[in-house]
Amino acid sequence: MTIRKELLDILTCPQCRRMLQHREEKSGLICPACKLFYEIRDDIPIMLIDQALPLDDQKKHPRTNH
Template sequence: MVFDKKLLEIIACPNCKGKLDYQLELSELWCRGERLGFPVKDGIPVLLEPKARTLELEEVE
């Protein structure tokens, strides 16, 4: 299943309410402000901080 990019217009980071960027090759939504990568499973964003990974500094630059 493919992630619907139209969702990016209405969803936000659950922590800071900032913009999320979709990373197709990793199937993740990135919040650069919080340095979190939220997984997208079967086309559904999992916007739970315990399920997110911390992004490396090189990834957010």
């Protein structure tokens, strides 16, 4: 899934408000500062802190698309 650059340019981490990095191979967005992974489901970034995965957990147990 490719996210449009215009969208990526305005999305920030809801926790720290820093820029996110797109990880197409994992279908999600990463906040390097918070070390959180925000999943993209059905082409929609899930930008909820309580649904974000810590990067360590995401590497061990990546979610599948719903």
